Each structure stands twice: as C-alpha cells, then as structure tokens.
Amino acid sequence: MMKEKITAHIANLFSDVPASRQVNDLREELLANSLSKYDDLIEQGMPPEEAYKSVISGIGDVSGLLSQLRAQKMMDPILIEKSRIRSAVLVSIAVLLFIISPLAVIISDGSKLGMIFFFFLIATGVALLIFNSMTKPRYVKDEDNFVEEFREWQVENRQSKSMRSAISAILWPLIVVAYFIISFFFGQWHISWLIFIVGVCLEGIISLIFQIRMGDKK
Amino acid sequence: MSITSDLLRGHTDTIILRLLLNRDSYGYEINKYISEKTDGAYELKEATLYSAFRRLEENGSISSYWGDETTGARRRYYSITRQGRAVYEQNKTDWEEAKTILDELIKEG
Numbered sequence: 001m002m003k004e005k006i007t008a009h010i011a012n013l014f015s016d017v018p019a020s021r022q023v024n025d026l027r028e029e030l031l032a033n034s035l036s037k038y039d040d041l042i043e044q045g046m047p048p049e050e051a052y053k054s055v056i057s058g059i060g061d062v063s064g065l066l067s068q069l070r071a072q073k074m075m076d077p078i079l080i081e082k083s084r085i086r087s088a089v090l091v092s093i094a095v096l097l098f099i100i101s102p103l104a105v106i107i108s109d110g111s112k113l114g115m116i117f118f119f120f121l122i123a124t125g126v127a128l129l130i131f132n133s134m135t136k137p138r139y140v141k142d143e144d145n146f147v148e149e150f151r152e153w154q155v156e157n158r159q160s161k162s163m164r165s166a167i168s169a170i171l172w173p174l175i176v177v178a179y180f181i182i183s184f185f186f187g188q189w190h191i192s193w194l195i196f197i198v199g200v201c202l203e204g205i206i207s208l209i210f211q212i213r214m215g216d217k218k
Numbered sequence: 219m220s221i222t223s224d225l226l227r228g229h230t231d232t233i234i235l236r237l238l239l240n241r242d243s244y245g246y247e248i249n250k251y252i253s254e255k256t257d258g259a260y261e262l263k264e265a266t267l268y269s270a271f272r273r274l275e276e277n278g279s280i281s282s283y284w285g286d287e288t289t290g291a292r293r294r295y296y297s298i299t300r301q302g303r304a305v306y307e308q309n310k311t312d313w314e315e316a317k318t319i320l321d322e323l324i325k326e327g
Contacts, residue, residue: 025294031291
C-alpha cells in the first residue's frame, strides 16, 4: 500500500527529532497534505508507484525546517538577558533580607514579634534563593549528540553545585549570628544551641531539594 | 530555470498571503493552486511551504487552526490576519517598484 509507504517515509523523516508539540503538528500537517496529494494524483489517473514518487519528491528537504524547530527550543539572547537580570534581582533581594534581618531583633529589643520577623526575613530570603535556582533557565542542547548532552550535564552539575555551596556559605554564618542574638537578648543559653540542629536540618533539606532536582532531569 | 525559481522563492510569502486573501486554505491546496495557475511550471516543495507558514505565523501575518477531518490525518488550515493583509499590500508595492527598476536596468536599448 502506497499510503502506508508515505506514512512510513514521513515517520522516518522525523525519527531523529526530539518530540515536541511543534514537531508533532508539523508531522501531522505534512502527512495530511501528502495523502491529499496522493489521492489527487491517483484520481487524475496516475499509477500508484508514480504518484508515490511524486509525493515523496514533492516533500523536498525538510532538514532546514527541522533544525529550525530544534533551534526554537533554544534560548534566544533576549530571554537569556532577561533571566540574568531577574536572577540578579532575586539574589540581591535575598541578600538584602539576610543583612537587615538582625535589625528586626535589635529594633524590637528582642521581643517575640521581632524574633518571628527575623526568621520570617531569613526564610523569605532562602525561599527566594531556592526559587531563583529552580527557575533558572538551563543550557538547552541544540544538537542531540553525546558532546552536547555531556555539556548540558556538566552545566547542570556545576550550576547546582555552586548554588549549594552558596546556600551553605550563607546559611552557617546566619545561624551563628542568630545563635548569639537569641542568646544575648533572651539569655536562654541552655536552649538556644538548638538552632544549630535546626541548621543541620535545613542543610539536609537543601541538599535533598538539589538531589530531587537532579533526579528529575534524568 | 534556477534563477527563476530562486526569484520566485523569494516571494513565497507574498504568494501565500495572496492566496489566503480569498479564503482559508491548507498546504496541499495552496501548492496545487500555485501549480495549476502556472500550468505546472512551478511548484513549491512542502518543506519550503511549511518554512514560509512558520515564518508568517511567527510575525503574525497568518494564523492557523486544525480542520475537523473525520478520516485520515487532520489538516492544518491557515487564514490571513489583518496584519497579513497589510504585509501583502506592502510586499505588492515593493514588488511593483522592484519590477520597474529591474526592467529599466535589464532591458536592451
């Protein structure tokens, strides 16, 4: 059956293209048009074999079109620039929150409300950092080959590693600061050391988040 | 012939827009129309056609929707937008201008 041959030929053309909505749409469109053309040619009295050849040669070179579709999946420079700025803003706000957070305690003279506000500021900052790292656009491969995949993996790895160490670097000084603030203001030395255990938990949660993220990509 | 088809290919977008002015259409129909209108002298490759569709859709000259064929694969129909009509008019004017200039430069005497 020539129609099956056409379908198989088109499926073959798309065999090494990563599936996406645009690619599926294009395939369906191409298939519908090719079959219409085939029916038309048969109706005009063309022998099936000849009609098949005519349809196939009429498709032409789709490689340019396909690489265009691949390229669409890549980031365009404006988007990269935008996300870079967004990322910088988020990190700056987070750092600002970390820096001003002790003020909540100092201004409120160590009241409970001040404490709550202090932790709230830090939590918001950490949330911003995590949100930033999770929504950061990744390096998108343009060719499906080993080198590109390796590079992508490398970038991901480097990115999440540097993010993790950055969070740790921020986390521990903050915990020490918080420890002294809480202890001095409340004089609760016997209990305030618990904050270090909270810190260990936080660190664990953060590394868990990163592991889940890495796992998602595989 | 190769210069001719190069020249023609440069105006694929305008040709498509012109055909869509009349009514919504799909890939094969557009190509068939081109082939018939030129007595079989010119026919677009499917690949060229779809590249043009994507390009036109991206710049907002045309929009697309899926037909509701009950048998076989669905057809993708295209319709011209208001912006597309403006682009068509502009391209037509440009072409007239280019034609005059080329005639002037190429003709003998």
